[in-house]
Amino acid sequence: MNKLHLRQLGQTNLNLPILSFGGAPLGELFDRVSETQSRETLASAWSVGIRYYDTAPWYGHGLSEHRIGGLLRQQDQDEFICSTKVGRIYSRFQGRAKDFNGAPWTGGLPSPLKFDYTYDEILRSYEDSLLRFGLNRIDVLVIHDLDRIYHRTEKHIQQRFLELESGCKAFDELKRTEEIRAFGAGINDKSIEVTDSADIDRHTKTNLIQIHHAEVDPSSKQFLKKDQYVDTLNEPSHQELCDLEQQMFLDAIEKDRDLSEPMEAAINSLKIVLAAEESIQTGQAIYF
Secondary structure, eight states: OOOOOEEEOTTSSOEEESBOEEOGGGGOSSSOOOHHHHHHHHHHHHHTTOOEEEOOTTTTTTHHHHHHHHHHTTSOGGGOEEEEEESEEEOOOOSOGGGOOOTTOSSOOOOOEEEOOSHHHHHHHHHHHHHHHTOSOOSEEEEEOOSHHHHOSHHHHHHHHHHHHHHHHHHHHHHHTTSOSEEEEEEEETTOOGGGOTTSOHHHHHHEEEEEEEEEOGGGOGGGOGGGOOSSOOOOOHHHHHHHHHHHHHHHHHHOGGGGOOHHHHHHHHHHHHHTGGGOOTTOOBOO
């Protein structure tokens, strides 16, 4: 099979394939995914030429990284590109695993989370991801979900940007020492521009690639009603974060029932896309 076309990522020296493997379903977002099904899905993706794998600690509270690592650590590291995300920090759940509320994930791992974009916690998140993957490098780190959907008020957003002042030094350090090859931001709210922050130095802004996951106006979303906003900087609990996420995805499913197609359909779609690769226009991004 011919290799997928590559495109340069912003001003970095990294060239990404036009098609990637998105790891959220392996975190068991809508349905349970057995270990056998997960391995077969990843093996099918690799066999048809997929070499860029994107995931996040958030996907199944670490489960997606574990599973994708199961494939990638068996491969030559020069043969693939891997990206993951930072901003959520996980810890050990001290109760019984069956009592853990991991919503909106149907399954996943029993690990509670908190948000933190500071220097120390970004480095911790990077190291935690390496351990979950079973790898000694990650190509791309992405600032995850620094938007109103998750942080609720302008005060919360500003607090996170204050954390990011030191956090961006971690990105610069990791890139300067060639631990990573690129870093960026994945944002759901198009009104928030990480690169507009006066507290992020010019060098970091030059290297920061910001990606808007969707054209989202949080004020129009049913799950962010005004009575859910609080005029405080108190850290939301793991339970509050899960409740917001659960409502968000319930609304999404109600709007589009096709979101919960079986994994097999995704693999079939992948094969169709690969067969029609020459017709994919430059500038498009395809994830599944």
